[in-house]
Amino acid sequence: MPAESFLYAVPKEWYEKYGVRRYGFHGTSYSYVLGRVASELQRPASSLNLIVCHIGSGASMVCIKGGKFMSLLPFLPPTVGFTPLDGLVMGTRSGDVDAGVFGHLTKAAGLSVGEVDSALNKKSGLYGLCGFSDMRAVQERADGGDADAALAERIFVERVRKYLGAYLVRLRNNVDAIVFTAGVGENSARFRALACEGLEEFGIKIAPGKNLAAKGVARIEDAFSRTKVMVVPTDEEGSIAIQAIDLVGVLPEPAQEVPAALPGRRRRPKHDLLVVGESSHSGWAHVPPPPPSWKGEGGGGRGGG
């Protein structure tokens, strides 16, 4: 990520001394989804502009700009930042919130900084708004007339649309596909329909029938939609395994032929562990910690979950 993308507008020394910057999360999922979309569309990953919505209990979005700047600018700012708290409304995390609430609540409610931090991570989001963190329960309650649940669902969707708008602008509306993944993104046609509602002017239209029928990897855009809309079930575990193999160069071999302890099992690592961006599974999952200076290129983000 370039400095414009990973820096917060806070005192410079917070970044230099304490590493306060945007890191990004769900990198393993995004790496996998990018590869899967490339193979599905039969296009090189480096040519794709994507907006990927990883919407599970933890949720984030990222836009991927392809083409020749891939190695310099692989990912535009992800919605999650210094911690996974930033950005979208999640099961129990607030997403974007004015940091001023810390000062206010420590004074007005007598809470410690740790208590506010914990509540923002564990008692907020869908749960904070309506008492349920599971989207299926929220939708069921909303359908049953629970006004809090209905409001929670609307706030959840609107936050996704806020970033969808931001990324459409960043990509000059030159988007190959909007991709939905993770628990809600893969399984909830209702969520996908709400997230893309009324975007025909932007060249984005979901076909309701395809959306409802989507199973596994699916294309769900209407025939007149300029931008493809896809559902791609993520595989974070598989992606971690592939990236581990890619990094250390160990390929699975049948144990009975070559016992693990014997020489010859290990192959020469394909990549120096400190080299960034040369992996065939290009992504931001295996970038190093923040750079000492913000003048050069930043790292790409954290992988995990």
Ligand SMILES: Nc1ncnc2c1ncn2[C@@H]1O[C@H](COP(=O)(O)OP(=O)(O)O)[C@@H](O)[C@H]1O
């Ligand atoms: N059919 C569905 N409709 C709506 N939401 C669903 C559906 N299936 C799963 N989900 C939601 O997906 C979320 C979990 O997503 P997941 O990616 O497994 O989360 P995580 O890995 O972050 O724990 C839950 O909120 C769950 O309700």
Ligand SMILES: CC(=O)OP(=O)(O)O
């Ligand atoms: C980073 C993150 O949101 O993790 P999880 O999906 O496990 O909540």
Ligand SMILES: [Mg+2]
């Ligand atoms: Mg998850």
